[in-house]
Amino acid sequence: MQDAATPQEDRPWHALEPAEVIRRLDTTPDGLADIEAEERLARSGPNRLPATARRGPLMRLLLQFHNLLIYVLLAAALVTLLLDHLSDAAVILAVVILNAIIGFVQEGRAEKALDAIRGMIDPHATVLRDGRRLTLPAEQIVPGDVVLVEAGDRVPADLRLIRAHGLKIDEAVLTGESVAADKAILPVDDSVALGDRHSMAYSGTFVAAGQGTGVAVATGKDTELGHISTLIGTVEVLKTPLIQQMDGFARHMTYAILAVSAAAFLFAFYLQSYSADDAFMIVVGLAVSAIPEGLPAIMTITLAIGVQRMATRNAIIRRLPAVETLGSVSVICTDKTGTLTRNEMMAQAVVTAGGECEVTGAGYGPVGSFRTMGSEIDHQRHPLLMELVRAALLCNDADIRQTSEGWRAEGDPMEAALVVLAAKAGLDTALIRKQLPRTDEIPFDAQHRFMATLHHSHEDGGFILIKGAPEDVIAMCAHERQADGDRRLNAAAWHSASEELAARGNRVLAFAMKPARAEQRNLNFVDVDSNATLLGLVGFIDPPRAEAMHAISSCHKAGIRVAMITGDHAATAREIARQIGLSDDPRLLTGTDIDRLDEEGLIAAARDSSVFARTTPEHKLRLVSALQADGHIVAMTGDGVNDAPALTRADVGVAMGQKGSEAAKESAGMVLADDNFASIVAAVREGRTVYDNLMKVISWTLPTNGGEALTILGALALGLTLPITPIQILWVNMVTAVALGLALAFEPTEDGTMRRPPRRKGQPILTGELLWRVLFVSILFVAGAFGLFFWAESRGLPVEQSRTIVVNAIVAMEAFYLFSVRYTHGTAFTARGFLGTPAVLIGIATVAVAQAAFTYLPFLQNVFDTRPLSPLDGAAVIGVGIALLIAAEIEKRVRFAVTRR
Numbered sequence: 001m002q003d004a005a006t007p008q009e010d011r012p013w014h015a016l017e018p019a020e021v022i023r024r025l026d027t028t029p030d031g032l033a034d035i036e037a038e039e040r041l042a043r044s045g046p047n048r049l050p051a052t053a054r055r056g057p058l059m060r061l062l063l064q065f066h067n068l069l070i071y072v073l074l075a076a077a078l079v080t081l082l083l084d085h086l087s088d089a090a091v092i093l094a095v096v097i098l099n100a101i102i103g104f105v106q107e108g109r110a111e112k113a114l115d116a117i118r119g120m121i122d123p124h125a126t127v128l129r130d131g132r133r134l135t136l137p138a139e140q141i142v143p144g145d146v147v148l149v150e151a152g153d154r155v156p157a158d159l160r161l162i163r164a165h166g167l168k169i170d171e172a173v174l175t176g177e178s179v180a181a182d183k184a185i186l187p188v189d190d191s192v193a194l195g196d197r198h199s200m201a202y203s204g205t206f207v208a209a210g211q212g213t214g215v216a217v218a219t220g221k222d223t224e225l226g227h228i229s230t231l232i233g234t235v236e237v238l239k240t241p242l243i244q245q246m247d248g249f250a251r252h253m254t255y256a257i258l259a260v261s262a263a264a265f266l267f268a269f270y271l272q273s274y275s276a277d278d279a280f281m282i283v284v285g286l287a288v289s290a291i292p293e294g295l296p297a298i299m300t301i302t303l304a305i306g307v308q309r310m311a312t313r314n315a316i317i318r319r320l321p322a323v324e325t326l327g328s329v330s331v332i333c334t335d336k337t338g339t340l341t342r343n344e345m346m347a348q349a350v351v352t353a354g355g356e357c358e359v360t361g362a363g364y365g366p367v368g369s370f371r372t373m374g375s376e377i378d379h380q381r382h383p384l385l386m387e388l389v390r391a392a393l394l395c396n397d398a399d400i401r402q403t404s405e406g407w408r409a410e411g412d413p414m415e416a417a418l419v420v421l422a423a424k425a426g427l428d429t430a431l432i433r434k435q436l437p438r439t440d441e442i443p444f445d446a447q448h449r450f451m452a453t454l455h456h457s458h459e460d461g462g463f464i465l466i467k468g469a470p471e472d473v474i475a476m477c478a479h480e481r482q483a484d485g486d487r488r489l490n491a492a493a494w495h496s497a498s499e500e501l502a503a504r505g506n507r508v509l510a511f512a513m514k515p516a517r518a519e520q521r522n523l524n525f526v527d528v529d530s531n532a533t534l535l536g537l538v539g540f541i542d543p544p545r546a547e548a549m550h551a552i553s554s555c556h557k558a559g560i561r562v563a564m565i566t567g568d569h570a571a572t573a574r575e576i577a578r579q580i581g582l583s584d585d586p587r588l589l590t591g592t593d594i595d596r597l598d599e600e601g602l603i604a605a606a607r608d609s610s611v612f613a614r615t616t617p618e619h620k621l622r623l624v625s626a627l628q629a630d631g632h633i634v635a636m637t638g639d640g641v642n643d644a645p646a647l648t649r650a651d652v653g654v655a656m657g658q659k660g661s662e663a664a665k666e667s668a669g670m671v672l673a674d675d676n677f678a679s680i681v682a683a684v685r686e687g688r689t690v691y692d693n694l695m696k697v698i699s700w701t702l703p704t705n706g707g708e709a710l711t712i713l714g715a716l717a718l719g720l721t722l723p724i725t726p727i728q729i730l731w732v733n734m735v736t737a738v739a740l741g742l743a744l745a746f747e748p749t750e751d752g753t754m755r756r757p758p759r760r761k762g763q764p765i766l767t768g769e770l771l772w773r774v775l776f777v778s779i780l781f782v783a784g785a786f787g788l789f790f791w792a793e794s795r796g797l798p799v800e801q802s803r804t805i806v807v808n809a810i811v812a813m814e815a816f817y818l819f820s821v822r823y824t825h826g827t828a829f830t831a832r833g834f835l836g837t838p839a840v841l842i843g844i845a846t847v848a849v850a851q852a853a854f855t856y857l858p859f860l861q862n863v864f865d866t867r868p869l870s871p872l873d874g875a876a877v878i879g880v881g882i883a884l885l886i887a888a889e890i891e892k893r894v895r896f897a898v899t900r901r
Contacts (some may be wrong), residue, residue, distance in 0.1 A: 004577045009424045014197040015190035018162040027144035029162065031128030047141045047157055047219035049229045071254070075287075077174060078541055085432045125156035128213075145216040149207050158223045159201040159214025161185050166210030166443040168412065169201055173226060173615075173641040177337065179345065179507065180208035194224065194589050195567050204641060209412065211444070214366050219287045228617050228641055230696040247763045248655040250380050257290045260713075264798045268296045268716055280718060290709040292701045292737075299694060302745035306690035312881040314659065314673040315683035321668030325652045326635065326687030326693065330758040331627050332647070333620075336573060338656060339677050341542040344823035345413040347392075347421040349506060349539035353383040353482045353496050359424065359551035362418060362543060364400050364407035366423030379425050384483060386425060391511045393422035393432055395465035414507065414540050421538070440523040446471070454516055454523040462516035466528055470537060474512035477534040481513075486533050498537055506539030506577025541572070544580045552581050559757030560684065563613035565612045565620055565636075565646075573613040586611045591619045616755065616756055631761050637672075638664050654680055681754075689749040692757075692824055696744045698765060700821040701737070702774045704814045707781020708732065714782055719798060723789040723806045728864055732807060733739035735747060735850045743818070743843035745881055750825055769895070774815075777817065780887055784880040792874070801867040804855060805877065808869065811851055814883035815844055820888040828889055 003759040013021060032040070058257050072515065074093075125138040128146040130559060138156040141147065147159055155169065161183055168180040175195035184198050194202075201207075201214050205221040212353050220226055261283045268279035271819075272582045294552075306323035310341035318325050349356055353847075357377065361368025379385055397413030400419050409416030419429060435454045440461070444451035450468025457463075466473055481485040494510075500510045512532040522526075555562050561584055566573050570590055588611040597605055610628035620636070624646045627634045636643070636650035647653030647667040655668035656675040665671050672679050707828045708729050715722050724732075788809045818840065819828040853862050856868055869877070 001204060006144060011190050011474075013158075013160045014192070014200045015187050016160070017187055017691075018160065018185055018572050019218065025144040025215060026219065027146065027215060028050070029128075029146065030143075031129035031146040032071045032142070033130055035815055036506050037129060037140075037142055037145065040144060044142055044222075044266050046139040048139045049221060049226055056415045077298060084638070087274065087861060103519075116515070119250040119464070125153075141216050142221055143216055143219060146213060146218055148211075149201065150214050151207050151209050151623075153207045155201045155203055155205045155207065156215040157203050158218035159212075163213040163539070164210065165212070166209070166445055168209040168213040170206040170208045170336070171195065172229075173204055174202055175207075177568055178531040179746050182444070182449070183212060184445070185208075186447065186888070191592075193567075194763060195614065228645060240661070240733075241892045253290075253292075255420065257287060260709075261287050262304060264713065264716060268876050272531070272716065272719055278757050282712065282722070286709055286712050288520040290705055292698075292705055294594050299697070301742060302690060302693050302697065305745050306782075308453055308684055309688050310670075312688065313682040313780065314676065314679045314773070315686075316673055318665075318671060324687055324690045325633065326670070326684050327689070327691040328759050328761070329635045329652060329684055329687070331561045331563060331626060331632045332555065332635045332637070332684075333563045333565050333627070333650070334566050334677060335639060335643065335656075335679075336576055337677050338639060339637050340548045340564065341544050341576060343542060343675075344409070345507075345540050346543050347502075348415045348541045348543070349501060349516050349540050350385060350388060350536060351501070351539070352382075352388055352536035353480055353487075354382065354384045356497075357382075359421060361420070361424060362378040364409050365422055366400065368406070368420075368424040368425070373559060375417060384481060384536070387481065388511055388538070389422050390416040390427060390432060391513060391535055392467070392538060393427055393429060393466045394436055394438070394452060394512070395467040399429065399744055409663060410796050414509065417540055418538065423583065439521050442523055442525065442528065448525075450476075450528075452523060452528045454520065454527075456516075456518070461518040462520055464514040464516050464523065464532075466512040466514070466532055467509055470508050470510040473512050474498075474534060475533075475865055476530060477512050477532045478530065479533040481535050482534050489534060492590060492676055494534060494537070501537060502538040503571055504539070505572040505579075506541050509538050509540070524632035526576045541575070544576055545678070547678040548675060549580045551681040554681050554754055555684075558684070558754045561610075561632075562611065563606075563610050563623075565615055565623060567615055570611075570613040571609050577611045583610050588613060591616055594622065596617045596792075598627070599626065600832045603630050606630065616644070617645050621649055624649050633682065633758065637677070638668075639675070643667075671897070677756055685749060688753050688756075689747075689839075691746050692750060692753070693745055693769075695765075696747060696821050696824060699773060699824070700744060700768060700818060701741055702770075703777035704736070704781065704810075704817070705733070705810075706774050706778035707785065707813075708810065710778050710782045711785045714786065723785050723802055725865070727865075728807050730805065731854065732810055732814075735847060735854075736811060739843045739846040740814060740818050740848070743820065743837070743839040746837055747822055748837065750823065752825060756825075773891075776891055777884075777888060780884050781810065781813055784809055784884060788880060792873075798867070799864050801869075801873075804866040804869060805873050807864075807866070808851055808855060808874075808877045809880050811847060812877045813884045816881035816885040817848055817856055820892065827892065828885070 004039060016024070025558055025632070080081040119896075125141055126135050126136055127141065128134070128148065128149040133148070143159045145157075146162075148156055149159075162185055164183045167183040169623060170180045171177060171194075177195055181195065181199065184200060186622065187199055194544045201212060202225065203218075204225040218224075218226075221229070237244065258526055261280055264286055265279050265283045268274040268617070269276060272682075301323065303323045307317040310323065342363050346361065347359050349358060355372065357379075358371045359368055360371060369376050370382075370385070371377065379389075396418050398409060398415035398419055400407055400409055400416050400423075402408075407420075422429060422432070436457055438453050439456055442450075442452040446536055448468075449472045450466055451567050452464055452466045454464055455462060466476060470610055474489070474491055477489050479493075480489045498508050498510070512534045514528065514532040516527070552562050564577055564582060564586075574586055574588050577583060577588075585607045589605055589609045590612075591614040593605070594602060594615070595700075596613070599622075602622060606623055606626045607630060612619070615623070620643065621640075624634050628649075628651070634652045635654055636646050637654040637656070638644070638647050638739075639656035641664065643655075643664050644667040646653060647664060652670060653668035654670045655664040655671060657665070657673040658670045658675045670683065674897060680826040708724070711723055712729075785806050787805050789802050791800075792805050822828060822840070833881060854864060855866055860866065
């Protein structure tokens, strides 16, 4: 006999008969003996998810500094300390520490995802031990325990059901299905997907209705929930595109600065006969001018501003780099239920012998109409329709109620949809139920797949109403209700109508009635097994969100592909995909199809498919990985525990804030406060704006730093006096980086942002176009600096005043160049371009005040060795800035014209 702690060797538990499960686990229907349970607990361990090994806090903190960009910043801080600029060094060090703290805090998020899953196991459970009913801590359940569950319970372990009465279990956290699954004890095929294993109850799921008894077949890490927990712990968290690009950028820039600085020192010392101290000061000036020490701080602030903007659009960012990553997303993998759909069942179609009619409305709100052939009908004049609707209301245990947040279902979602259907037909729920009270019932059971109720009117006797799966209800019927009386049932026609509704993505229920004796007060199976009269069919669907349709259209225009990944049935997923405009004829893969494919085959199949149905957590994880391997930046949405591994793996994980599990939220980089797909698209727009603004900062920083560096190199190469000293360069970088560079972080979204395709994965920050721009503008800076320096010398001005002119000219050129950089895809020569944003105007004003102090205040004159400027000098400074702006805009227009050909 198989030991209870060993795994199943042949057929899985859901495919075995209850008696065989009991035999294999060496238990009884009355449960284990206490001594046996203790021995099994010692062997299998407690029924809880194991804690993973974690790095200590000190190591996690130290590793935040292990980054080349951080080393560059520390070097910049050291240089500024050597120049006695303690305040600037403090700012740089503060940026390093801030980044380290952010990384330290965020690294613990994946661990919290595991903690959130552990919290889903209820602390207590009800079991049978030696035939006695006991309540004990859930962690003491062992394989072979007989566990009892009822409505409101959280299932404490993976159970093979041996008894079930009206049992419905909400498995959304594992399967993503919006409707609670009906449970039965009969075995199912061993190859069926998790969502179709009706003989199982899984750990962490919620009992929505009924009662059940099951044998624990897996506990702790061996459960399906434990398997997902293990997946989360092993999933590799990828670096975001921005972090990858900034790493590469910092690495290349570091090598370049070190190489050029070393060459400059050797050139100055050996060829130009500078002393070692003077040569070193030139290298310091070169390094200070070349290192963009303000860039990391501005990058962090730009991302933080993006976080604030996204929060106003119901997108809550949990990891700072996710802001920018959203802007580069090329594929959005989205769950169906609650994201693309409302997660509210609605009766959409009613079929009687008189034909089919469509029901309009949204969710559980009792407002809508009945339409046939596109035209609204007076439902009161259609007795077949009204009789079916009345039957749906009476053979029903649900209700709806209005809250401050809208209409809510009380009970089974499909039954609540039938109450809404009755309200749309003008029926008073309370009155109808009072006039035709229920005397007895046969509750719904997954084994017989129908519900029946016995009713009595106050005048003319009783009747039985039947509701259930079409194939089962049709088999009970001998007649069908027609407008002119009952006729012999055309079973084939009704089966065809049911299949057509199902093919359109509907869940279908059939309704029938049968007369009852006036004195009958009890209802038995023999009363309903034959000779009933079929009233018709009702098709249900979780309706799509209207805003999701517009959002998907926006994604397509932006070059973003949208893929639906759901645990729901294929027909339902395909129909919703068609309705929301995902594709007119969406190609679909099921979980079974995915299992048949190797990694290369899955990459090829995922490239052409837009709908993935009946998927498990492993399928979702494989799909995200396949899309990433195909060169895509992937955003993944989800709300259940089953989504957590894929959310962790995706470049941007997006969790639902309202209906999402804590595990999903902790695994994600972004949480949607309104569970709305449209908010993802709005966040993508903001993400693109953030990236554009970051590139504007870089496009502004590199040419200005490059111009300063080339000015020093030019003076060194020609053996000239330096037009600007290292300490003056540090002043320029400190003032302009904060006042001007930071202003670019507040730039609004440019026109056409969502009509451009996403940038290529792996696209470097230093593109050929940007390198050309850096070189071109740097040369303009060098020309302006040397031009004014030579002009000042030719007038016999002292070198201190000449350098003051150059410093002010460089700042003016940086300020005017800012107006050109503000428009990556347009021109600054517009009214809006010259007015600027409040941040730009404040930045310009701040720089103007700072330069006035730098030039005219005696204290700063002593520190930076500056002199006052004459009005002519001031006019020349402004003139060179205007000239640079004009030249930069002409170059931009020529470049645009060339690239558009």
